[in-house]
Amino acid sequence: MISKDEVKRIAKLARLELTDIEITKMQKDLSAILDYFNWLKKAPKIKTGGERVFAENSALRRDEAIPQRREVVEKIIASVPDKKDDYIKVKTIL
Amino acid sequence: MNFTELTIKQTHEGLKNKKFSSKELTLAYLQKIKKSDLNAFLIITEGLALAEADEADKKIATGNFSELTGVPCAIKDAILVEGEKCTAGSKILENYVAPYDATVIKKLKEKGAVILGKTNTDEFTMGASTENSAFGVTKNPHDKTRVAGGSSGGSAAAVAADEAVYSLGSDTGGSIRQPASFCGVVGLCPTYGAVSRYGLIAHASSFDQIGPFGKNIDDVKTVFNAIYGKDKMDATSANLEFRISNLELKGCRIGVPKEYFMKGIDKDVEKIIKNAVKKAEDGGAEIIEISLPSSEYALACYYILGPSEISANLARFDGIKYGLSEPAENLLDVYLKSRGRGLGAEPKRRIMIGTYCLSSGYYDAYYKKAQEVRELIKQDFKKAFEKVDLLFCPVSPFPAFKIGEKADDPISMYLADIYTVAVKLSGLPGLSLPAGKIGNPSAGSGHDGLPVGLQIIGNYFKENKILAIASQLEKML
Numbered sequence: 001m002i003s004k005d006e007v008k009r010i011a012k013l014a015r016l017e018l019t020d021i022e023i024t025k026m027q028k029d030l031s032a033i034l035d036y037f038n039w040l041k042k043a044p045k046i047k048t049g050g051e052r053v054f055a056e057n058s059a060l061r062r063d064e065a066i067p068q069r070r071e072v073v074e075k076i077i078a079s080v081p082d083k084k085d086d087y088i089k090v091k092t093i094l
Numbered sequence: 095m096n097f098t099e100l101t102i103k104q105t106h107e108g109l110k111n112k113k114f115s116s117k118e119l120t121l122a123y124l125q126k127i128k129k130s131d132l133n134a135f136l137i138i139t140e141g142l143a144l145a146e147a148d149e150a151d152k153k154i155a156t157g158n159f160s161e162l163t164g165v166p167c168a169i170k171d172a173i174l175v176e177g178e179k180c181t182a183g184s185k186i187l188e189n190y191v192a193p194y195d196a197t198v199i200k201k202l203k204e205k206g207a208v209i210l211g212k213t214n215t216d217e218f219t220m221g222a223s224t225e226n227s228a229f230g231v232t233k234n235p236h237d238k239t240r241v242a243g244g245s246s247g248g249s250a251a252a253v254a255a256d257e258a259v260y261s262l263g264s265d266t267g268g269s270i271r272q273p274a275s276f277c278g279v280v281g282l283c284p285t286y287g288a289v290s291r292y293g294l295i296a297h298a299s300s301f302d303q304i305g306p307f308g309k310n311i312d313d314v315k316t317v318f319n320a321i322y323g324k325d326k327m328d329a330t331s332a333n334l335e336f337r338i339s340n341l342e343l344k345g346c347r348i349g350v351p352k353e354y355f356m357k358g359i360d361k362d363v364e365k366i367i368k369n370a371v372k373k374a375e376d377g378g379a380e381i382i383e384i385s386l387p388s389s390e391y392a393l394a395c396y397y398i399l400g401p402s403e404i405s406a407n408l409a410r411f412d413g414i415k416y417g418l419s420e421p422a423e424n425l426l427d428v429y430l431k432s433r434g435r436g437l438g439a440e441p442k443r444r445i446m447i448g449t450y451c452l453s454s455g456y457y458d459a460y461y462k463k464a465q466e467v468r469e470l471i472k473q474d475f476k477k478a479f480e481k482v483d484l485l486f487c488p489v490s491p492f493p494a495f496k497i498g499e500k501a502d503d504p505i506s507m508y509l510a511d512i513y514t515v516a517v518k519l520s521g522l523p524g525l526s527l528p529a530g531k532i533g534n535p536s537a538g539s540g541h542d543g544l545p546v547g548l549q550i551i552g553n554y555f556k557e558n559k560i561l562a563i564a565s566q567l568e569k570m571l
Contacts, residue, residue, distance in 0.1 A: 007446075014405060014449040015412070015426075016442055017434025029443055029504050030450065036394055036505060037460060043391045046466040061329040075193035081419035090414060091425045 001031045098122050099256050102313040106161045109154055116154065116164030120147040120208050123166045127210060127257050132233045134242070134251040136171045137212040139178050146208040153206055161316055163206030168258035170249045171212035172219050173304065174293040175199050182295045183217040183227035183245075186411050186418045186436030196293020197328070198262060198304050198321045205320050210258055213248025217438045218408065219269055219297045221245050222510035225501045226440040233497070234276060236542055240494040243273030246307070250277040253307045260308045260317050264294055266301045267396055268489070268514025274307055274526035275489035275547025280314045280564075281307045285555045286521035287332040289318075290325035298403035299330075301518045311527070311565040318557060332555065339558035341483060343566045344378030349482035353389040354513055360492040366530035366546045367488045373570045374486065374563075384478050384485075388470040389516055395471065396515035397508055398451050398464035405448030408441060443504060472520045475551075484563055485551040488513050489526045493544035517551055524551045527564045529571050 007027050011018045018026060068076075082089040097105070097114050108114055120143050127135055143166065150164030169175060172182045174192035176199075181187045195203065202209075216226035224232040224247035232247040234240040235255040242251040246263025250273035253261050263270045265283035274281025282305045289304045296302060306317035324333035350371055355364060375381050413419035413432025420431035437445070451460035478485065491512060500507045517524045527550060531543030548567075552560040 010446050010449050010453065013453060014445045015409070015429040015433055016437070016445060017430040018442070019434075022439075022442070025439075026443065026446060030446060032505055033397065033443075033447060034450070037398060039394045040391055040398075040460075040463050040467055043388065043463070043467045043470065046469055066327075072194050075191075076416075079190065079193065079416040081413065081416070088414060091422065091428050093425045 002027060002034065098126055100259065101309050102161060102165055102259055102316050105165050105259055109164050116147040116150040116208060117144065119164070120144060120166050120210070123210055123258065130255065130257055132235060132238070132242070132251050132255055132257070133230050134213055134232050134248045134255065134257055135168065135211040136181060136183070136214050136229050136248065137179050139175065139209055139211050142175070142178060143208050143210050146203075146206070150206045150208060160205045162202065162320060164208060165259050166208040166210045167202070168210050168213045168249055168252040168261040169199065170215055170246050170261070170263045172215050172264055172295045173199065173262060174295075175209060175212065178212065180212065180295065181229070182219070183215040183224075183229060184436065184438065184441070185228045186432070188228070188418070190417055194293065197290035197325045199293065201321050213246070213252055213261060215248060216245035216440065218295065218404075218441050219245040219264055219266055220404070220440045220444055222268065222272055222507055223495070223500065224248065225497065226438060228438055231497055234494045236278060236544055237494065239496055240544070241276065241497055243276035243494060245269040245273075246281075247273045249307050250274050250279055250281065253277070253279045253309060260306060260313050262304055262317075262321075263307055264297075264302060264304050265518065266297045266303075267400060267518055268511045270305045270307065271489045271514050271524055271526040271547065271549060272510065276494040276545065278528045278531070278545030279307050279309060280311055280528065281305065281526045281547075282314050282318055282557070282560075283517070283524050284318065284322065284557055285332075285523040286518075287330050288322045288334070288523070288555060288557065290323070290328040290331045292325055292327035296407040298400045299407060300403060301400065311561055311568050314525075315561045315565075318561075334555055336555070336558050339562040341559045341562045342378070343374055343563060346374075346379045346484065346563055347382055347482040348374055348379045349382050349384040349478050349485045351384055351386045351389065351478070351485060351487055353386050354487035358491050358509075358512070359488065362532040363488055363490070363492060363546050366532070367486070367548055370529040370548045370567065370571060371486050374567060377566065377570060382482055384481065386471075386474040386478060386516065388467065388474050391467045392471055392516035392519060393508065393512055395464045395467040396511065396519060397447070398460050399468065399519070401444040401448035402451050402461050403448070404441070404444045405452060408437070408445055411436065440504075468519045471516050475516075475520045475522060479553040483559060487549050487551070489547040489549040490514070493532050493546055513549060522551055522554060523557050523560060524549055525560050525564055527568060527571070
């Protein structure tokens with residue numbers, strides 16, 4: 001069973017506000033689910049490392065901006081909850 | 095004949111022979127959807143549908159039009175349709191309007207499709223019943239006290255109840271095949287990379303795939319042919335041409351994985367699937383018992399890797415860029431409150447699992463181990479496809495369950511995915527073909543028989559082999 005404090009720590013890392021009721025339920029659910037995951041310990045070891053799996057799965061494109069139609073850009077900016085002109089307004093960090 | 099009960103081909107013929115116009119057809123479907131109590135649709139895109147129907151009728155009048163022109167369809171509400179709401183079944187996106195079309199929508203619109211509306215889904219496509227939708231459950235058209243399956247339950251129910259000719263869904267762990275099985279329609283989850291994911295709201299990006307629901311194999315094939323292909327907006331999409339497969343039941347090697355018929359399977363489901371295997375054998379197929387020894391780890395593996403990707407993908411819902419934003423004093427509180435209030439129980443649970451599995455000290459035991467097991471599962475299938483053309487197995491261990499039956503127990507809900515996740519861990523294509531029904535309609539069982547789907551799994555990009563055999567088998571079942 002994972003502790004309530006552990007649930008709170010993970011929730012903070014995940015940027016989720018949980019109510020007391022949610023924390024209690026999450027503690028129960030997460031504990032059961034993590035117990036279920038222990039089943040994987042029985043799986044045979046693989047000769048090649050997990051890293052190779054990542055390399056195979058990656059289909060990365062160049063890290064460069066792809067131009068969008070102005071119309072789409074405007075719609076995307078319009079859906080921002082808080083903005084000034086074309087800038088997104090963000091609350092103070094500290 | 096009621097023209098809202100037709101297949102794509104029949105509808106196309108009707109439009110061609112001027113038996114009805116696309117507008118008449120569209121109005122009839124819209125009326126049906128509005129009267130329905132299934133909750134298959136979250137949003138009716140009436141304005142768009144009628145405009146598209148008018149356009150289609152003009153095209154039809156020229157005589158030069160495609161098989162999908164003027165044919166009304168439904169789209170899972172996790173796929174963006176420009177100018178229409180897209181909620182993904184979540185309160186956090188309740189008022190979100192899609193700024194562009196998903197690639198699949200662009201392709202369907204080019205073919206002259208008529209989009210009737212957006213269908214219900216478990217929140218962010220996470221679930222097996224649509225009970226995780228923030229906007230209520232979709233009822234199963236065969237028995238309204240039961241679920242339609244999920245997460246693409248709305249898309250499956252819409253086709254089963256003749257509220258659309260065909261529909262699109264998405265499959266991350268079983269979300270097309272399982273509701274297709276529960277609702278008695280055909281559902282195809284293509285190979286990972288066959289169909290562009292651009293404009294599909296991300297769940298787990300190394301699994302997500304869009305695919306069609308239809309009334310028969312022919313319809314699903316038509317829609318699949320319209321949506322697959324390389325897309326520069328999705329780096330994982332593949333550049334392929336699907337040629338017609340001449341594979342016939344006679345001489346086809348069909349593998350039956352023994353691990354899929356062990357504990358936990360409903361006796362009636364087992365009977366129906368075994369009968370379908372027998373029919374294939376009678377048709378001349380060679381049935382080969384095979385083993386997928388790592389199957390027993392698939393579910394745990396999936397529920398580590400899926401949530402790990404979810405915890406990263408759903409970080410974008412931050413109350414800053416779009417969607418629900420809760421007022422707060424500082425940035426951290428904007429994140430905490432917007433996500434805390436906007437997200438439902440299941441996405442929260444999976445974000446928590448994923449964050450835990452990826453956190454310092456636990457990464458090797460969970461995420462890395464699961465990636466290794468994923469490789470073992472892939473190797474199992476690779477070996478199997480050296481011996482066989484296709485695999486036959488159940489889609490789900492049980493038929494549609496009662497609404498509420500599993501809603502409070504996440505693990506029992508996760509178990510609904512037991513026969514569908516391994517395919518996704520490998521990135522293989524799978525199809526659900528209606529294979530029979532459970533229950534005697536005349537015996538006062540309260541339903542007209544609960545459908546059961548046969549899962550047909552193919553090797554990578556062998557959708558046409560699946561469709562060729564399924565098309566022959568559907569006439570025999």
